Amino acid sequence: TGYVTLDSGYKNTGATKSAITFLDGEEGILRYRGYPIEQLAEKSSFLEVAYLLIYGALPTEAELAHFNGQITKHTLVHEDMRKIFDGFPSATHPMAILSSLICALTGFYPQSVSPDLSPEEMELNIIRLLAKMPTIAAWTYKNNMGHPLNYPRNDMDYCANFLYMMFSFPTEKYEINPVVVSALNKLLILHADHEQNCSTSTVRLVGSANASLYGSVSAGINALWGPLHGGANQEVVEMLEAIERDGGDTSKFINKAKDKNDPFRLMGFGHRVYKNFDPRAKIIKVAADEVLQALGMQDSPLLKIAQELEQAALTDEYFIERKLYPNVDFYSGIIYKALGIPTEMFTVMFALGRLPGWIAQWKEMRENKEPIGRPRQIYTGELERDYTAIDAR
Numbered sequence: 001t002g003y004v005t006l007d008s009g010y011k012n013t014g015a016t017k018s019a020i021t022f023l024d025g026e027e028g029i030l031r032y033r034g035y036p037i038e039q040l041a042e043k044s045s046f047l048e049v050a051y052l053l054i055y056g057a058l059p060t061e062a063e064l065a066h067f068n069g070q071i072t073k074h075t076l077v078h079e080d081m082r083k084i085f086d087g088f089p090s091a092t093h094p095m096a097i098l099s100s101l102i103c104a105l106t107g108f109y110p111q112s113v114s115p116d117l118s119p120e121e122m123e124l125n126i127i128r129l130l131a132k133m134p135t136i137a138a139w140t141y142k143n144n145m146g147h148p149l150n151y152p153r154n155d156m157d158y159c160a161n162f163l164y165m166m167f168s169f170p171t172e173k174y175e176i177n178p179v180v181v182s183a184l185n186k187l188l189i190l191h192a193d194h195e196q197n198c199s200t201s202t203v204r205l206v207g208s209a210n211a212s213l214y215g216s217v218s219a220g221i222n223a224l225w226g227p228l229h230g231g232a233n234q235e236v237v238e239m240l241e242a243i244e245r246d247g248g249d250t251s252k253f254i255n256k257a258k259d260k261n262d263p264f265r266l267m268g269f270g271h272r273v274y275k276n277f278d279p280r281a282k283i284i285k286v287a288a289d290e291v292l293q294a295l296g297m298q299d300s301p302l303l304k305i306a307q308e309l310e311q312a313a314l315t316d317e318y319f320i321e322r323k324l325y326p327n328v329d330f331y332s333g334i335i336y337k338a339l340g341i342p343t344e345m346f347t348v349m350f351a352l353g354r355l356p357g358w359i360a361q362w363k364e365m366r367e368n369k370e371p372i373g374r375p376r377q378i379y380t381g382e383l384e385r386d387y388t389a390i391d392a393r
């Protein structure tokens, strides 16, 4: 083991070369394929960004129309998939259902597990996944609510169709609120990729064994579910609600987060790579203000608590010393809540946004013919000992 370097949590280990996302944590810079996140969030659409991440360039009008057309062709899921929902106890978290159903796609498209995909087959698998993910995601919610399921509306754009499947009843005319659609579009763009984070590394590691795209993304969904990763967006809102119930004293929770004998952490704060403002958090903070104004919810007590908490942390020695700033999850939950999305669906929303990134990274890994991922270890156990019979132990 003399050649092995220990790097717990891979804090300093580059596991791959990648041409997809550039991140400078000291300066707070994030770019997809060279384009600053601020410009994409302001000017682009989620599907355009998905195309950019997966294929490397912004699409022309014709390319985007073709991409969109392909996706809308595949939004339906096999009727047998509906039956799988029935097997889940009603308390099942939507992330568990989502990861199971994404993995189950391998059964409906057996060719997808082949290690030798032609470019056309790979393309079809990608399109199917992008197309079916919103349908499956919305159905996890409808099913948990006991509502009738909505079938996709292919005359609507990606975000609007998702909102329709979430919030409309089959007999209703669905009124699209452009503020809500545009906020969702922005949130999904901001979540679309973030280089080698925990879930993306999972997707690449699983995929490096020549596992299928659907199996790899299913594993990534489970990694994302963790409260230190994407699950933090649900935890943030639950924390803000707990502070509200407790009377709104933010300093009490700041002190709890600083107490090394208390496992509580300020959710939505801190980041492995950003030692400066998370550029996504800056955009989301402004968007939260705008969305709540536009929806007439500017007096939201949760927003007030979040703002107070942020201010208190940013001026506190503990957080300053450790360079802990709000991350992408700090304000995103407040927007999701304002859009009417239930708390337990927040991490599903993150998964919906991160999907193009997972796909792009899986595809890059496959196309670069990367070797199987296989970290080493520093062994700390017993050296060698002789087996003792059970009556002699």
Ligand code: CMC
Residues within 6 Å of the ligand: 009, 197, 227, 228, 229, 230, 231, 232, 257, 258, 264, 265, 266, 267, 268, 269, 270, 271, 272, 273, 322, 324, 327, 328, 329
């Ligand atoms: N509240 C209180 N203390 C914190 C926090 C926090 N949110 N985050 C880090 N610290 C402290 C930590 O206790 C440690 O202190 P000390 O040096 O005294 O031991 C120091 O700051 C460094 O933290 P770390 O745990 O070594 O840093 P890490 O890079 O391993 O962890 C993190 C990064 C994001 C897991 C962590 O900051 C955290 O747990 N944050 C809260 C959960 C969260 O918001 N996660 C979302 C991350 S961004 C989006 C995503 O990935 O999905």
